[in-house]
Amino acid sequence: MTGTDRSAARYDGALAATLSGVLDRIRNRGAALPLTDSDRLDGSTCLVTGANRGLGLAIARELAKRGAGLILACRSGLDGAVRDVGSLARRPTDVSGAELDLGDLDSVERCVEDLERRGVRARVVILNAGVVPREARKTRDGFDESFQVNFLADYLFARRLLERGLVASDDSAHLPRLVLVSSESHRSAPPIDLAKLGIFEPWGMRQAVEQYGYGKLLLQTFTSELARRTRGVVAVHSLCPGAVRTDIGREAPRWVKPALDLTMRAFFQAPETASLPAVYLACSRAIEGETDVYLHTTRRRAVSAAASDPVLGRQVWERAESLLATRGHSLRAEPPTPSDSKGT
Numbered sequence: 001m002t003g004t005d006r007s008a009a010r011y012d013g014a015l016a017a018t019l020s021g022v023l024d025r026i027r028n029r030g031a032a033l034p035l036t037d038s039d040r041l042d043g044s045t046c047l048v049t050g051a052n053r054g055l056g057l058a059i060a061r062e063l064a065k066r067g068a069g070l071i072l073a074c075r076s077g078l079d080g081a082v083r084d085v086g087s088l089a090r091r092p093t094d095v096s097g098a099e100l101d102l103g104d105l106d107s108v109e110r111c112v113e114d115l116e117r118r119g120v121r122a123r124v125v126i127l128n129a130g131v132v133p134r135e136a137r138k139t140r141d142g143f144d145e146s147f148q149v150n151f152l153a154d155y156l157f158a159r160r161l162l163e164r165g166l167v168a169s170d171d172s173a174h175l176p177r178l179v180l181v182s183s184e185s186h187r188s189a190p191p192i193d194l195a196k197l198g199i200f201e202p203w204g205m206r207q208a209v210e211q212y213g214y215g216k217l218l219l220q221t222f223t224s225e226l227a228r229r230t231r232g233v234v235a236v237h238s239l240c241p242g243a244v245r246t247d248i249g250r251e252a253p254r255w256v257k258p259a260l261d262l263t264m265r266a267f268f269q270a271p272e273t274a275s276l277p278a279v280y281l282a283c284s285r286a287i288e289g290e291t292d293v294y295l296h297t298t299r300r301r302a303v304s305a306a307a308s309d310p311v312l313g314r315q316v317w318e319r320a321e322s323l324l325a326t327r328g329h330s331l332r333a334e335p336p337t338p339s340d341s342k343g344t
């Protein structure tokens, strides 16, 4: 177990989370990322999860404008998203979809198989999809939905893509990049309890933000560990986009929604603006050669002490691997090597 950060309790409820987002926005006003028009991805393939709406759609749109071919990995709204992003790409055929439901581990495996069959080599993978369920819900794999969608399925997807060599740069001058959309809420999550990891326990609306933060803490811990294990092979970055006007609060209670909508309209960033940190981590030449960069909106920050702890990172890595094995999703134990990731 590890301690929480000083900012603990900032995210202990939906209201606190909303206020924190507003405050962060005020604090970061005026800071700009050194993202230039020449930071482009012409001819490269990028895969974005949860790209059918919200932040993911905005990220995919911006990457298409920067010359990338896109694979939109989504569980719904694929046709509309492919049409939308395709209209901004050099050719509409540069954009395609892939079915991916993170609430179903078999769907993750099918998605990887589909990508492998299609000969995909993604120079950039952005794991953006996330969820804030209003209560504990069991997935068909028997895990808590927040735990699985916000962490475990991303862990499986990222490791499987790397294992199969599907994250690969088209030239030796650039490392491929894996970008994970996290949240500042990882700082105030309860400590990671390895003994209870993956065990389903009921919780209700009052714990929704805490559970979301817990999933993001696990994701952030995995991000740091993955960056350590793949140094020199893949660049692994992460970010919190800040408070964004999306459907993330769609499961909030009906009585909260009017106030949430008003606050979002008044203070939250548009997805187009909020997409820029992810786009920067995906294509900026200024961070070429670096790994484990974390951005909170436009600023670089250190992740929480728990998330960067290498002992905890290894334990979470191993525990997640054995949890997946209990569901028939065994992973190759060793980390990918440069030859694995070069691909064709």
Ligand SMILES: NC(=O)c1ccc[n+]([C@@H]2O[C@H](COP(=O)([O-])OP(=O)(O)OC[C@H]3O[C@@H](n4cnc5c(N)ncnc54)[C@H](OP(=O)(O)O)[C@@H]3O)[C@@H](O)[C@H]2O)c1
Pocket: 021, 049, 050, 051, 052, 053, 054, 055, 056, 074, 075, 076, 077, 100, 101, 102, 103, 104, 128, 129, 130, 131, 149, 181, 182, 183, 184, 240, 241, 242, 243, 244, 245, 246, 247, 248, 249
């Ligand atoms: N909005 C914010 O203020 C904020 C702040 C910090 C971090 N973030 C992070 O930003 C990311 C994007 O969220 P958003 O704000 O754009 O929220 P959103 O509008 O609710 O979009 C969430 C996306 O994730 C997808 N998703 C949810 N469950 C999934 C599943 N089981 N399998 C596959 N995809 C699934 C959704 O697909 P469907 O359309 O099919 O549901 C949707 O595409 C998330 O990781 C979130 O945690 C957001």
